[in-house]
Amino acid sequence: MQKKVSQGMVDEWIEHVSAFTQLGKVADYIPALEKQDRENIAIGVYHLDGECVGAGKVENTFTIQSISKVLALALALMDQGEDYVFARVGKEPSGDPFHSIAKLETTNPSKPLNPMINAGALAVTNMIEGTTPDEKVGRLLAFVHELANDHSIQYDQEIANSEYETAYLNRSLAFFMKQHHVIEGSIEELLDTYTKQCAIEVNIKQLARIGAVFANEGKDIESGRQIIPRQLARICKTFMVTCGMYDASGSFAIRVGIPAKSGVSGAVMGSVKDFGGIAVFGPALDEKGNSVVGMQLLEMLSSRLELSIF
Ligand code: DON
Numbered sequence: 001m002q003k004k005v006s007q008g009m010v011d012e013w014i015e016h017v018s019a020f021t022q023l024g025k026v027a028d029y030i031p032a033l034e035k036q037d038r039e040n041i042a043i044g045v046y047h048l049d050g051e052c053v054g055a056g057k058v059e060n061t062f063t064i065q066s067i068s069k070v071l072a073l074a075l076a077l078m079d080q081g082e083d084y085v086f087a088r089v090g091k092e093p094s095g096d097p098f099h100s101i102a103k104l105e106t107t108n109p110s111k112p113l114n115p116m117i118n119a120g121a122l123a124v125t126n127m128i129e130g131t132t133p134d135e136k137v138g139r140l141l142a143f144v145h146e147l148a149n150d151h152s153i154q155y156d157q158e159i160a161n162s163e164y165e166t167a168y169l170n171r172s173l174a175f176f177m178k179q180h181h182v183i184e185g186s187i188e189e190l191l192d193t194y195t196k197q198c199a200i201e202v203n204i205k206q207l208a209r210i211g212a213v214f215a216n217e218g219k220d221i222e223s224g225r226q227i228i229p230r231q232l233a234r235i236c237k238t239f240m241v242t243c244g245m246y247d248a249s250g251s252f253a254i255r256v257g258i259p260a261k262s263g264v265s266g267a268v269m270g271s272v273k274d275f276g277g278i279a280v281f282g283p284a285l286d287e288k289g290n291s292v293v294g295m296q297l298l299e300m301l302s303s304r305l306e307l308s309i310f
Contacts, residue, residue, distance in 0.1 A: 065263030211277025257308025
């Protein structure tokens with residue numbers, strides 16, 4: 001029997017976690033993110049039969065931040081193929097914080113350990129086809145439009161600018177990788193593309209629908225069209241399991257046990273085979289950079305419906 005989340009369940013879970021919105025810290029290293037309201041919490045679930053439930057601030061929009069790393073990876077893999085991409089980015093968890101530069105120097109030959117840490121994500125974005133940042137971002141947005149089945153999705157210019165102006169660490173990672181021939185071309189254009197990619201703005205149901213396409217082996221959940229080749233969707237979900245929650249991926253696998261990717265905005269996208277796409281949002285983060293309320297919501301959902309893949 002197909003597992004289903006009811007409206008009553010999501011209402012109950014949001015009610016429960018609303019007592020915890022004061023825990024954790026809203027990200028402030030991207031100045032524009034600091035303005036996010038910690039009370040803005042939401043959950044959305046998109047079942048593979050197209051039925052969708054949501055609770056909390058379902059109309060609120062937020063930026064996807066690091067969740068974009070999964071989408072950029074899928075697009076770069078479709079553009080360049082597995083061999084090209086994985087000659088430049090590794091497949092192993094780093095065990096380090098997402099913005100760490102440490103292993104770039106100690107790994108030989110120097111290449112980022114995986115596409116979910118910032119170094120790896122910058123290298124992946126560099127591989128997206130297109131001659132200008134606008135063209136690359138345009139292709140990424142067109143891809144997101146297909147995944148969400150919604151052509152209105154854009155990026156938030158203020159948040160993109162705010163990150164672009166303060167992305168000193170990401171610039172350092174990019175310069176280091178350019179020296180080692182992992183990336184090529186203009187660093188400023190790469191940062192322009194990457195910060196716009198991270199600032200793509202969605203609501204909770206749009207994000208859940210994107211997760212559902214990955215859950216559905218890359219096929220659109222309504223039309224059945226193969227948007228992402230099955231093997232590439234599988235690679236993306238595997239990275240979500242091994243590296244999606246950064247250096248908390250191991251404990252998350254035990255606590256929740258679903259392929260998921262978090263972002264510093266406080267959003268998390270999950271994809272569960274034969275079930276659907278999940279999105280949770282809560283701007284206050286724990287010390288690893290994952291949403292406090294989002295983790296609680298995913299834990300309740302996973303245990304109540306027995307969704308752990310392990
Ligand atoms: O590159 C950055 O630092 C942000 N645009 C994204 C980082 C992020 O979302 C990490 N998430 N936990």
